[in-house]
Amino acid sequence: MGELVNSYYQFNAGSTDYPQLQHTLHTDVCVLGGGFTGLSTALHLAQAGMKVVLLEANRIGYGASGRNGGQIVNSYSRDVDHIATRYGQAAGDAMAAMMFEGGEIIRQLIQQYQIDCDYVPGGAFVALNDKQMQHLETQQRLWQQHGNQQLTLLDSNALANIVNSERYVGGLSDGLSGHIQPLKLAQGEARAIQSLGGQVFEQSPVTKVQRGKTVQVHTALGSVNARYLVVGANAYLSHVLPELSKRNMPCGTQIITTEELGETRCRELLPANYCVEDCNYLLDYYRTTADHRLLYGGGVVYGARDPADIERLIRPKLEATFPSLKGVKIDFSWTGNFLLTLSRLPEFGRLDTNIYYMQGYSGHGVTCTHLAGKVAAEAITGQASRFDVFAKLPHLPLLGGRALQIPFTAMGAAYYNLRDKLGI
Template sequence: MTRPSDSLSYYRASANPHAEHPRLEGEHVADVCVVGAGFTGLSAALELAERGFDVAVVEAETVGWGASGRNGGQICTGFSTGLSKLEAQVGKEDARKCWALAEEAKTLMRRRIERYKIDCDVKWGYIHVAPKRGDVGYLKEMQDEYEALDYGDTELLSKEQLEENLGSTLYQGGLRDAGAGHLHPLNYCLGLADAAVSHGARIFEHSKATHVETGANPEVRTEHGVVRAKFVVVAGNAYLGKLIPKLYSKIMPVGSFILATEPLGENRARSLIRSDDAICDTNFVVDYFRLSGDHRLLFGGRCSYSTIEPKDLGGFMRPRMLKVFPQLDDVSLDYCWGGYIGITMNRIPDMGRLTNTVYYAHGFSGQGVLLTGMYGKLIAEAIAGQAERFDLLSRFKHTSFPGGPIRTPMLVLAMLYHRMLDMVG
C-alpha cells in the first residue's frame, strides 16, 4: 500500500487554531484507550469522557490526519447501500431501526456543533444529480424509499430546475435532500477533539499503536509508551494496515482525490451552485463537489483501487471538474490531495467486538462523515453497559475480501468493469 499524499490540503491550510498533543511516553492507565483520532475514535472518546470515563486516545499522526480530515465534507442521509441490503440481512423492522439511528446521527452532529461551538462552516442541503437519462428513474426510486421511511425532506428536480441552480448542463435531473449537507471536516474533527479534552480525555499524537493486547487486561503499545486500560476501541479504519489481521481482511483502502480551486469570489462561486448545497452524482465512481466557506469550488472524485496516487493530481482531477464546469478553464487550482476510504465487501460499516474488552468500527464505505458519530457513540454506550443499539448495528455479516495477497489487483479489475458502465451513457 502506498502512502497517501501528505501534500497540504485546503482543510489543513484553513484549519482553526488548535492544540497540539504530546507523544505517548512511558506507562499510562485509563478506563478506555482509543486507537485513532478520526471521527469514529473521537466520537467514542467524547461520549465516554462526557459520561465520566477516563479516556486516552493514541493517534499515529495528528488529529484528523486520516480520512476524517481529508474528505469531501458531504453529510449524507442513510447508508451508502440503500435500505434493501440492510433489510436482506436483518429484516424490515431492524433495517428501519438502523435507518432511524442514521437519522439520529444528524441530531447528534447538530447538537455537538452547537454545544461545543464547533466552527466548521456547516450547511444543510444536498443534491443527488443524474448524469445519464437512465438514472433519473433511480432518483425517483430513492425518493420513494425515503418516503416509505417517512422521510419527507426530498424534492425531485427536472433538468430545467437543476440548471436554474447549477452552472452546469451535464445533468438530466436531481433529487434535493434538505436534511443532508456539508461541512469543513477537519475543523469538525478538531472541534470533537477539543470537546473530548474539555471533559478530561488525553490525546497523544505521533503515537502509532504497534501492538494491541486483546485479552482480559488489554493494552496498547506504541514505540515509546503503553496504555493499560479496561477497554480498547480500535478506530484506525483504512489506515490501520495489518496491525489486527482479522480487521485488515474485512476492509480495503480505496484512494479518492479532491481539488480546491483558488477563491472565486462569492458571485462566481454562487453561479456554480446557487443554493450552496453539496452535490453528488449517481455514478458508481462518483463525482462530488461543493463550495467552501471562502468561495472555492471543492471537487472530489475519481478513485484509485490500487491505492497508487497519480503523480500529477491536479492534472488528473482538473478534466473531471471541467467536464462539469467548462467555464472554469481559466481558474487555477490551489490545493489537491488524496486520502483512503475504507470499504467493506457489502458497503455496510463493520462494527463489533474482537473480545469482551476490545471494540472496533470501520469500513464506512465513503459515507462516514455522519455515521461515524453514531458508531462511535454506540461503542461508548456498549462500554457503559447499554449494548442494545450497538448490537443492532453490529449484527451485519461481513465477509473478507477475496484474493488474499492479490486482493488489490482483483478489486482493480472488478472496479474497472463498473467504471466502464459509468461511461456508457
C-alpha cells in the first residue's frame, strides 16, 4: 500500500481518506482500481441504479490517472484510418463514432457534479517540420469527416497566438480538447460515486479473486461478493490476474513543473492558455496550471523504471521550447506508469461472463478511460455492442515476454525518434 507520489498534483489537491475494507460486503458490481477506468465505470453503474463497491489498493488517483499531463486529447493512440485499414471498415467506423465521446463525458461529469478540477477548453498539436504538418492536414480532414468541426490549421504566424516558440512550422488547434488537474478530477468522481450510494475503499489491495457465478474478491481484512467484477487497475494488478499482463508492457512518462511564473509570463508563453503536444513519436506535451506554473512532460521509459534524475531528462526539452525559461526553478518532478499494447489500441475483454477488464490505453488514457467506463457499464446493464467493438480487436502477446520486449521496443522508439529529428 502506498500514498500519492510527491507531485505538483498532490501538492495542489491533497489526498483522499476513504476507509479501508475490513468486513464482507455483497454488491452488484465490484470495481478494482481508483483511477479513471474504475471511477468512470463505478460512476456510470451507480447512475444506472446498481450497487457498486470500488476498491483501490492505495489512494484515489494513485496511478497514471493522478500523474498524467492533464490533457484532454481526442481519438486513440492509433487513429481511426489506421484501425479501418488494419481491422476492417466496420471496426474503424464503430470506433470513429466514439472517438470524441471520452472528452464529452469528462465535460458532462464536471458540469453535472460541479467538480472543481481547473478545466480549461482548447488544445493544439504542433509540427516541427513539413512532414508533421502534412500529417496534421490529414488529421484535420479525418476528424472533420467524423464530426469534429472545431479544428483549425495554423501556419507559424497564427500558431504564435497559441505557442510563443520558434520551434514549430505550424499546428492544428482543437476546440474539443482542453486540460484539467487530473487528480482533482479523479477525487471529484469518487465523491460523485459516494453521492449516488456507491462505496469507495482505499488502502485495500486485492489478494485473491475467486471466480464463479458470484465473484469473491479478497483483501487482507475483508471481502466483496459481487455478481460482476470490473478490473480497471491497468499496470498494477498482474500479481492477482497474471493473464492480463501477457499482451502489454508498463511504461513511464516524466513530468516537471516550474515555480510559479505569474499569469503575465504564462500568457507570454502560451497566450491562449491551451494545452499543447508535438507530433514526434516520443512526444513532448505541456500547459500552464491554474496557479501559473509551466507543466512540461515528455519521453518514455520502457519497463516503467523510475529515472534517477527526471529534471535532467526534461529540462533540455523545456528550454529548447521556451529559451526564456533557461535556468528556471523546478519545484516538482515525477513519473507515472501507463500500459502500452503492441497494437497501441486499448485492450478490453472478459475473463468470464461476469468479469470485465479494460486496460492498455497506450498514452491516450484520460479520454479513453472515461469512454471505457461508460461502455462497460452499458455491457453490464444489458447493451454490450459498444464494449464488444473494443473486445473484438486482436491483441498479440509480447514475444519473449516483457524481458525481451522492453529492449526491442526501446530500439524501435530510438529509430522513430531519429526519423523525427531528421524530418523523414
